[in-house]
Amino acid sequence: MPDQHLAKQLHDLQQAYDRNDFQTTGKQLTALKISLAKAGLLFPSQDGDKEDLAVARSILEIGAFYSLANKDVKAFERYEAMLTVYYRDLSPILPPSPLRRPILGLALLSHLSTSRISQFHTMLEELSTSSNEEDKDILNDVYIRWPVELERSLMEGSYTKAWRAKSRAPRKEYEVLAEGLMSTIRNDIASCHEKAYQSLPLAEASRLLFFTNESEAAQFGQQRGWSFSPTTKIFTFPKTLTDGATGSSTTAADGTETASDQLEKRGLVRKALEYATELEAIV
Numbered sequence: 001m002p003d004q005h006l007a008k009q010l011h012d013l014q015q016a017y018d019r020n021d022f023q024t025t026g027k028q029l030t031a032l033k034i035s036l037a038k039a040g041l042l043f044p045s046q047d048g049d050k051e052d053l054a055v056a057r058s059i060l061e062i063g064a065f066y067s068l069a070n071k072d073v074k075a076f077e078r079y080e081a082m083l084t085v086y087y088r089d090l091s092p093i094l095p096p097s098p099l100r101r102p103i104l105g106l107a108l109l110s111h112l113s114t115s116r117i118s119q120f121h122t123m124l125e126e127l128s129t130s131s132n133e134e135d136k137d138i139l140n141d142v143y144i145r146w147p148v149e150l151e152r153s154l155m156e157g158s159y160t161k162a163w164r165a166k167s168r169a170p171r172k173e174y175e176v177l178a179e180g181l182m183s184t185i186r187n188d189i190a191s192c193h194e195k196a197y198q199s200l201p202l203a204e205a206s207r208l209l210f211f212t213n214e215s216e217a218a219q220f221g222q223q224r225g226w227s228f229s230p231t232t233k234i235f236t237f238p239k240t241l242t243d244g245a246t247g248s249s250t251t252a253a254d255g256t257e258t259a260s261d262q263l264e265k266r267g268l269v270r271k272a273l274e275y276a277t278e279l280e281a282i283v
Helices: 004-018 022-038 050-069 073-089 100-113 117-128 142-156 159-168 172-196 202-208 214-223 259-282
Strands: 199-201 227-229 234-236
Touching: 004 022, 004 050, 022 050, 050 073, 050 100, 050 172, 073 100, 073 172, 100 117, 100 142, 100 172, 117 142, 142 159, 142 172, 159 172, 172 202, 199 202, 202 214, 202 234, 214 227
Parallel strands: none
Antiparallel strands: 199 234, 227 234
């Protein structure tokens, strides 16, 4: 028979989450995970009561969204891993969950925001080749399409397009993961500027790095070791590279290729090879 007490706890949990009472939500989730573990519902089998399985799935889904509302990405990934069993192994006996696709899209975005590109494409391939009727036309779903289009913009080097996509996130939870991705984008752009220029005005750096105010850009530059003149409001980029073998620094004093140039080329080649290896694994 279904556990009526568990269903009541789900109702209370949903109410707490809907009114943004995250302190209560967190406490209830902690207690509920213990209850689910004792009932064998954290890692369930098809032998369990269907109503209890559906209730447990809903509890874990709330936990996944709560984790992102609390900006705890690691916790979200743990909940998503537990939900995989429900979505994949128990789909034949449970009714479809309306929250499955939003959570799958968030899982894709989680891979993308932490540069786990091979995992991103592996998951996307599994969804596109799924025989599950529930996955019909899933690639056209807004929750799946958004991280896919975001990844495509990044591969094209269209950072501005990727940055603007953040304002069109299909759910507020996507914005939390997008923040980590945008931080990666910002650092990639900064690395390009360091190689291309000797200096850059603060106002221009703020615009290129998508900062809303110059104080944020100044703080960012300080964290990266950029020199800043309060008088001229200009960043000066460091042009030295520490030699790992000797601890000395090499600079480009003339037009000849320095150790810095050679290391930069090696890094580009290494990245190209890593990307080719990931593509080969996907194919």
